[in-house]
Amino acid sequence: MKALIVYFSQTGNTERVAAAIGRGLEAAGVACRTVALADARPEMMAEAELVGIGTPVFYYKEPTVVRDWMARLPAARGKAAFTFITHGGNPVNTLRRMQKQLGRRGYTVVKSFTALGYDSYPMYFKSFREWGRPEADELRLAAEFGERLSGEVGRFREDRNFSRPRYQFVGGAYFFRSMLCQGGMMKRIFPRLEADEKLCTRCGTCRKNCPTGAITMGPYPRIDDKCMWCYLCERICPVQAFRTDWEPLRKKLKI
Numbered sequence: 001m002k003a004l005i006v007y008f009s010q011t012g013n014t015e016r017v018a019a020a021i022g023r024g025l026e027a028a029g030v031a032c033r034t035v036a037l038a039d040a041r042p043e044m045m046a047e048a049e050l051v052g053i054g055t056p057v058f059y060y061k062e063p064t065v066v067r068d069w070m071a072r073l074p075a076a077r078g079k080a081a082f083t084f085i086t087h088g089g090n091p092v093n094t095l096r097r098m099q100k101q102l103g104r105r106g107y108t109v110v111k112s113f114t115a116l117g118y119d120s121y122p123m124y125f126k127s128f129r130e131w132g133r134p135e136a137d138e139l140r141l142a143a144e145f146g147e148r149l150s151g152e153v154g155r156f157r158e159d160r161n162f163s164r165p166r167y168q169f170v171g172g173a174y175f176f177r178s179m180l181c182q183g184g185m186m187k188r189i190f191p192r193l194e195a196d197e198k199l200c201t202r203c204g205t206c207r208k209n210c211p212t213g214a215i216t217m218g219p220y221p222r223i224d225d226k227c228m229w230c231y232l233c234e235r236i237c238p239v240q241a242f243r244t245d246w247e248p249l250r251k252k253l254k255i
């Protein structure tokens with residue numbers, strides 16, 4: 001069997017889980033290729049008999065860059081898929097949402113894996129939450145998950161009564177927050193990203209690395225509505241030219 005793992009990762013947590021699952025698949029005799037989402041081409045999907053998609057949780061759901069990518073997947077008919085996520089403690093309905101989105105493209109999720117990942121969201125910059133995660137034990141579990149996948153795919157193909165994963169719907173406050181954190185509301189809630197022109201050297205690091213291509217240099221970085229509020233530009237700017245003021249939001253949320 002040929003498997004393809006596609007992952008999106010900004011601080012390496014999901015990438016490490018992807019690599020561990022890949023090792024597990026290989027150990028079980030499955031030929032596995034692991035690629036970053038930015039390098040995943042549609043024809044790779046067509047060649048694979050099992051497709052895995054991994055993502056961090058951003059704003060209580062899959063990041064827009066992953067959602068848009070799943071929406072563009074070549075249509076399949078009942079192709080076996082698996083999903084995996086890393087998160088800082090509140091994944092809400094991410095796996096459920098991914099299952100639905102993949103289902104629309106004809107992919108059947110046979111199994112999922114979840115791990116905690118240290119959370120570098122800038123609002124918590126003083127103390128990275130879940131520091132050190134995913135831990136060695138979680139990566140071992142990820143590898144074991146990979147090893148079991150081929151058996152799961154076999155059952156999915158052969159057993160008419162194969163039961164697909166059911167993800168319980170998470171409602172309540174975090175669901176409400178997940179609904180708030182999208183589209184035009186993001187602009188109202190979260191601090192605006194603006195480069196300080198006195199500090200910015202116009203090196204273009206932010207533009208080159210922006211996952212949604214939301215940054216143009218004119219001549220200083222300008223961020224348009226494609227922004228998914230991941231604050232990667234702020235984190236990677238070599239001269240820390242992006243200044244965001246989190247104090248008002250911290251006060252509101254009592255953090």
Ligand SMILES: Cc1cc2nc3c(=O)[nH]c(=O)nc-3n(C[C@H](O)[C@H](O)[C@H](O)COP(=O)(O)O)c2cc1C
Binds near residue numbers: 009010014060089230
């Ligand atoms: C912009 C942003 C938003 C996040 N939102 C959430 C969230 O809503 N719920 C959660 O549990 N973790 C959240 N996190 C934490 C990430 O899901 C977690 O750190 C993840 O492991 C990062 O994966 P990566 O290292 O592969 O990028 C957020 C992190 C960032 C940077």
